[in-house]
Amino acid sequence: MIKNKITIAGSGGQGALSMGQMIAYAGLKEGLEATWLPSYGAEMRGGTANCSVIISEVEIPYPIVTEPDYCIVMNLPSLLKFESIVRPGGILIINSSMIPEKATREDLSVFYVPADEIAEEEKNPRGANMVLLGVYITIAGSIKEESIAAIIDKTFTGSKARFAESNKQLVTRGIEYGKNI
Amino acid sequence: MTKVLMKGNEVIAEAALRAGCRAFFGYPITPQNEIPEYFAREMPLRNGTFIQAESEIAAMNMVMGASASGARAMTSTSGPGYCLKLEALAAMTLTRLPAVVVVVMRNGPAFGTMNAAQEDYRMNGNGGYKVVTFAPSTIQEAADMTFEAFDIADQYRNPVVILADGMIGQMMGSVDFDKLPAKREHLPEKTWALHGRGQRNGKSEFLFIAEGKNHYQEKYDAETILYPEIKANETSVEIVDVEDADIVMCAYGTAARMCVAAVEAIGSEVKLGLIRPRTLWPFPYETFGQIGDPCKAIICPEINIIGQMIDDVRIASAGRWPVHHVGDSATGPLTPDGIIEKVKEVWKEMKV
Amino acid sequence: MSVLYGKPESLNDVPFTFCPGCTHGLTLKLVASVIDEMDMGDDTISVGCVGCGGYMPWFMNVDTIFSLHGRAPANATGVKRMNPDKLVFTYQGDGDLASIGTAEIIHAAHRGEKFTTIFVNNTTYGMTGGQMAPTTLIGQKTTTSPYGRDAGLCGQPLHICELLSTIDGAKYIERVAVDSPVSVRKAKKAIRKAFECQMAGAGFSLIEILSTCPTNWGMSPLESLERIRTEMIPAYPLGVFKDWEEGDK
Structure with a gap:
């Protein structure tokens, strides 16, 4: 069966697309089928950037997520655009550092995560996406922290290697945060 | 090798490299940019030629020149660039030069939008010709078809088109390069490839229409011999x-x-x-x-x-x-x- | 008995089919002679064009590809990149090169492609029946400038050598004429210089050859040669515009 249909959205540079890629990489690493599809074009330059991610035990028929089980939003325009499409009973993870508003739907499980503040605490101000990734790992239980850690090690090499440890730490912080909400 | 997760566009480029493509000529256009970008990175490392041409027209004519020189050559584009490439694509069917043209389709006509689309099914150059046209539906298929396209192009001395939609190009999915189709054997030798007449004991080659034929004969032979053979051998459907x-x-x-x-x-x-x-x-x-x-x-x-x-x-x-x-x-x-x-x-x- | 004068080996043994007084045949013989003298006949690939210059492949005895209108420089780019040690040249007229093929010629020079272009300028579209080209002189009557070329409507003639010599990748650029035995000998030297520039790997080279089109000019062959001297050379000054061995002129 299809395990998770995920929509991740934020403004350009917040790392919504790369977070989605990491989930897909982790899914494949754990023997699942995975697809990742970005919104692209004009939307990539400014506006909201979003991606569809599917991890599945079976072949994935169609890669665009129209009714996500999990929706992670990193800025206000993304909340306004995507809250309405989440599957009834689905999960909405909100970056409360950037979004003061609350969700309006009552048929969703909503989690507020001060991701940028946690990232600041770890002195990695661009790492809010890793915190949210950690929260997703805890709530969904579909992929393992070790898989993400391995992917971080593989992604951050060369001049970026110094970010690997800090990013892994942020994922762990997110996982811990997820356990307590 | 096991499955890896890659963008469709990059999968197409990697499959082409594995098929022996060592000449790529491109021009930027969304949603196919990852293809030329991949070749720009890889060609210098893999002993190949990458040129970002001044236009899609020029890119396709460079493909024609490289193919005439015996190389496995390729270009990629989207609809607005595909119209421009048709000029040389049509010429290559007449001159009987193999090549692979990848079209990652977007919404049209003309500028359209950058949304994935299926808008170029009917697009054809002048004068009447047919080329094997693949339509991948998955990332693995994009790899398989691109890989096989080079063999098919060489086997029939006729270009092959990969008509992918923007979603195939942009999405990441799993691909296993160990599962590419087998290389075809007994492909015809490219005795016509231009390397100077010294390669043929002083006999010069003129690539335009096959020797001894006029336009009518060439097209008649294509319609009555070549195309029926391709139809019989290459039609593929699920x-x-x-x-x-x-x-x-x-x-x-x-x-x-x-x-x-x-x-x-x-x-x-x-x-x-x-x-x-x-x-x-x-x-x-x-x-x-x-x-x-x-x-x-x-x-x-x-x-x-x-x-x-x-x-x-x-x-x-x-x-x-x-x-x-x-x-x-x-x-x-x-x-x-x-x-x-x-x-x-x-x-x-x-x-x- | 010794042969004092013969057909170059790099020409096919067929009669030229150009109009009486047309200088294409003479120019092709010069190109073929230089190839022979450089002993490059076995290692040359020529790229044809569309127009009267497009007849070139039928007369040249070297590997050749016929290319689309204006696209010869792009085609030659593909050929030369796959054959870096061969002599590659395009043979293009002024309609082909200076009009529909401007993007291709400029960017071949811009990339410093190591091939040579033989650019035959006769100030008109010959094959299609004498239409105006970007190189047509002011006042010149053609079928599409029946009252004479008007600079106010069509601009001044385009100077390809001057234009290309501003591009760094162009390493040998010369304009010659074929109106007299003296200038024919100079033209041959220029072609040789350009081929040597290419084989030295210096960059792009182009020889513009001021040529005749008696048929479309409505002139006799002799009058046509005279027109090169009296009308074309004043508008298109002869000389070397770029020489990789001596720095810019």
Whole structure:
């Protein structure tokens, strides 16, 4: 069966697309089928950037997520655009550092995560996406922290290697945060 | 090697490299940019040539020159660039030069939008010619078809087109390069390749129309010998449950994936079959003979507003079933929901 | 008995089919002679064009590809990149090169492609029946400038050598004429210089050859040669515009 249909959205540079890629990489690493599809074009330059991610035990028929089980939003325009499409009973993870508003739907499980503040605490101000990734790992239980850690090690090499440890730490912080909400 | 997760565009480029492509000429256009970018990174490391040309016209003419010199050459583009490449593509069918042209389709006409689409099915250069046209539906298939395209181009001395939609280019999916098709054996030697007449004991080669032929003879031979041979050998199609379907859908590329999603959603209410051409030329006309008696209608979903492949579907149907188009709406591109709605509508009409 | 004068080996043994007084045949013989003298006949690939210059492949005895209108420089780019040690040249007229093929010629020079272009300028479209080209002189009557070329409507004639010599990748650029025995000998030297520039790997080279089109000019062969001297050379000064061995002129 299809395990998770995920929509991740934020403004350009917040790392919504790369977070989605990491989930897909982790899914494949754990023997699942995975697809990742970005919104692209004009939307990539400014506006909201979003991606569809599917991890599945079976072949994935169609890669665009129209009714996500999990929706992670990193800025206000993304909340306004995507809250309405989440599957009834689905999960909405909100970056409360950037979004003061609350969700309006009552048929969703909503989690507020001060991701940028946690990232600041770890002195990695661009790492809010890793915190949210950690929260997703805890709530969904579909992929393992070790898989993400391995992917971080593989992604951050060369001049970026110094970010690997800090990013892994942020994922762990997110996982811990997820356990307590 | 195991499965890796890659963007469709990069998969196409890697498969081409594995097929021995060492000459790539491109020009930036969304949504195919990752293809030239991949070659720009890889060609210097893998002893190949990458040129970002001044235009799609120039890029395709460079492909022609490299192919004439015996190289496995390729270019990639989207609809607005494909029109420009048709000039040299048509010339290469006449001069009988192999090459692979990848078209990652977007919404048109002209500027259109950058949304994935299926808008270039009908696009053809001047003068009448046919080229094997692949339509990948998955990332693995994009790899397999690109890999095989080079062999097919060389086997028949005729270009091959990969008609992918923007979603195949942009999505990441799993691919296993160990599962590429086997390399074809006994491909004809390129004795015509231009390296100077010294390569042929002083006999010079003039690449224009095969020696001893005029235009009419060349085209006549193509239509009566070459194209029938390609049709017999290369037609490829996936057929799902057409024998007892109430409605058969015919779609390619991402639209076919949407059909699979539609079958999952309402397959229990209506028996749905699927014909998915893997080659758009040669089009699998004969396949429609396998459609069973219960079938009352054909639906042809395409990611466009004015149907294109539907004309071939109508020819294949030969009046045996009504053929319905479903495509983009006034607000956006085709979705699985759009197909489901169309199936319900046609099903309701059938039951009345 | 010794042969004092013969057909170059790099020409096919067929009669030229150009109009009486047309200098294409003479120019092709010069190109073929230089190839022979450089002993490059076995290692040359020529790229044809569309127009009267497009007849070149039928007369040249070297490996050749016929290319689309204006696209010869792009085609030659593909050929030369796959054959870096061969002599590659395009043979293009002024309609082909200076009009529909401007993007291709400028960017071949811009990339410093190591091939040579033989650019035959006769100030008109010959094959299609004498239409105006970007190189047509002011006041010159053609079928599409029946009242004479008007600079106010069509601009001044385009100077390809001057234009290309501003591009760094162009390493040998010279304009010659074929109106007299003296200038024919100079033209031959220029072609040789350009081929040597290419084989030295210096960059792009182009020789513009001021040529005749008696048929479309409505002149006798002799009058046509005279027109090169009296009308064309004043508008298109002869000389070397770029020489990789001596720095810019």
